[in-house]
Amino acid sequence: MTFDAFFLGELGVAVLIFITLHFFIRSITTNSTHLPPGPRGWPILGVLPLLGTMPHVTLTNMAKKFGPIMFLKMGTCDTVVASSPDIAQAFLKALDHNFLNRPTIAGATHLGYNAQDLVFANYGPKWKLLRKLANQHMLGGRALHDWGHVRASEVKHMLKAMQECGKQGELVVVCDLLSCTITNMVSQVVLSKRIFSNKGLEAKEFKDMVVEFMTISGVNIGDFVPCIAWMDLQGVVGKMKRLHKRFDVFLTNIIEEHVKSSHERKGKPDFLDVVMTNGEDPSQERLSFSNIKALLLNLFTAGTDTSTSIIEWALAEMLKNPNILIRAQKEMDEVVGRERVVLESDLPKLPYLQAICKETYRMHPSTPLSVPRVATEACNVNGYYIPKNTRLNVNIWAIGRDPNVWSNPLEFNPERFLRGKSAKVDPSGVDFELIPFGGGRRICAGDRMAIVVIQYILGSLVHSFDWKLPNGEDLNMDEAFGLTLQKAVPLSAMVSPRLLSHAYV
Template sequence: MSSAMAWTWTIVVLVTLAYLLQQWAWKISHKKKKLPPGPRGFPFFGNLHMLGELPHRDLHRLAQKHGPIMYLRLGLAPAIVVSSPQAAEQFLKAHDLVFASRPPLEAAKHISYEQKNLSMSPYGSYWRNIRKMCTLELLSNRKINSFKPMRKEELGLLIKFIQEASRDCVAVDLSAKVSSLSADISCRMVFGKKFMDKDLDEKGFKAVIQEGMQLGATPNLGDYIPCIAPLDLQGLTRRMKAVSKIFDDFFEKIIDEHVQSQDKNKTKDFVDVMLSFMGSQESEYRIERSNIKAIILDMLAGSMDTSATVIEWALSELMKHPQVMKKVQKELEDVVGLERMVEESDLDSLEYLGMVLKETFRLHPIAPLMLPHEAMEDCTINGFHIPHKSRVTINVWAIGRDPSAWNDAEKFFPERFVGSNIDVRGRDFQLIPFGSGRRGCPGMQLGLTVVRLVVAQLVHCFDWELPNKMQPNELDMTEEFGITTPRAKPLLAIPTYRLRK
């Protein structure tokens, strides 16, 4: 027997022994405790084989059989999947503190500077401090409003481009244009300037950001069977390290440029704000370069594809339902008129547009499976034992289709919100696209501002026609899973300018 084969068999035996010991110890510690119902799994892999390319749909189907609080074993990791508003309220409100932490994942380790970012940092004093900094210093209403002229400028450039395309009656790739707009707005807020596609790496700025997000969303066997993590069987760790190096070099350059900058009159971007706290013994935040780089990446990932994905789905639903589009345009004509473009001050008066966006969030949540929570201690919910270290996944996509919460749940019907107080801010658990509780998204207000403004402007300024005489009911609405879930195929449409000026 060769030494390589002997080494392989040694690993197999050690992994098997580790698995048997872990299962034995787990069964002893949780003996006679009632776990939530769930499907049977295989040794080592548990229920991983039941999850395909669209795991939110797979988990929804399983929950219909096993219930809204469902137990799975993903590899060696116990997992709880939550699929109803009532169950979500138990985990995110009644027992919020117990589930306020995050599990240690390979992606967070390699891409997020050992979980120093806000989204994946474990619950504790460090997370509380950076959450406070992000909420008060980076994402406050005052800071969001300071970027209002920039948002208007960037959106104006997009409208001008589409207006020129409308003269030639050519189809516009709205998916690509909205994605670029979102990236430009995000970069100007975070870095103070836009970046050309090749500024980050030869692959392109947005491509590298998307690769990092894709790697973060890809199920990693090492997260579920830790003893095989060093083998990197999928090659994910190698790719994460390469992407992390690209990010790190780029962020170092950005921080150096900001440190050396002498322009004191410009609007402070996010890097400027964070640098003002770096190394200061008086600051309660006490952050260093690695913290800043982790938070920079968090802000980019949390603002670029998230807003673009919601805008893309809202426009898709409006084109698929032209009668709804006409109602939105009629409201815009009444509130804004056809002599000017939409201003941010108009947004609160657009009630029907708000209903359209709520319905979009319900059917196409930003992240169909929220980032995983981790139980910090044993807990009992609805009579079920939730073990310490369980990974809790809230299936927001399934909650948006719960027949006990929504009539005719598969139908796009904004009017369901007429006279309803349900909103998206985390208080109503049948609609939680931004999460809820301690780990709710701190950038919600910024995201809502961008989404409402862009959708309103594109619908107000243009009529839209699908290309090649495609009928609205023929529009492909297939989705593609990731941290966000965008359209699988780009949204193409032919614009006609509507305004009188």
């Protein structure tokens, strides 16, 4: 036997042993790392081609087949989807420490100033500082109380504008008016001034920018197949970059104008004053100019769009179910009367209004799929192995329509929150059957503010006006998927005053 023949024979044996061992080890690994069930996807693209235009609905239907915890390939990325309260709690409470970070996605990079904002920044000192400043000076309980007069002032502006629409016989485009009102609430706290008029073109353009921001933030295929991200097949990254430039000009201008007027606020700093002063303090974690702009971007986009969409959905459901609207108005007439508008201090006395808000959170959560998180380390959930770097999505929309949790889940019925166990359900991340703002340490920073604003504005609209659709119009309840869940067709309606005329002054 020649040396070459001997060598080739030995090499063949080695290859055979290697292949045998490889499959043996893989078999052991597969058995010991039992992944959750899930659908088989396409090569490279995984389940992406199966998701369609309404991924939250598709994933809900998949969960009916594979169960409340699914493992699937989103492109080349390992992804786990939680679709029940118990599984969501397992991830967001028991394993919250392991899912505190976000994956790198184009929206965070190109819109969120390279993930330097409160939504997409990795968990750490900078994120904690942003969260602390937002809570202490704008979003926390004491700050919410201190800024109550701002919300009351803006609601008055809104009601007067709507009263004028009613007098003129004009349609009220609900989302436009709500966006302007809530943006002005935010700007008064952040900048000490209103930035939009109720019917201004600037307000409409800004609202359209916010909707585009939310629509394109979660639809980039390059986030799931990184090797082709550079191609930008959908043109989404190009849109993000152009939109970012528009937002950056807006934010840079308001910051520069704010600095010039700082002498006018001596002794009465607003939120931006506090944030910018903190960035200059060498004894504390330093905030960059990009951090500050990214935080403002969060407040002016997520801070307005989520509340706007919930209120619009709630009004649409009441127009679809007039008996609910009549009952809500009756409750407010008994508590408030018709000689004045609703005050925030009235809200605890309006359980049916609170039930309407909860039912809207359940059926129309502003964020149908939670903002993704990523596993820092491998872990086990309900006996299943979750590999390191697996992305986590909680299907909040599916949880709200789970027949194992809710009776007649497709029926809009606020009364379910007035009796039994459901009457005590808390939407602020405590009870996982209703988590419109997420849960755990990375729950939406503005959840408390959103709950107050939604109840207060919705109550004011329902109490102050009678509502009806334009003659001959059907009520379209279709959804438009994005980072937030918009109505596909914005709600427009005719309004007529219910209160004595002096109440609107």
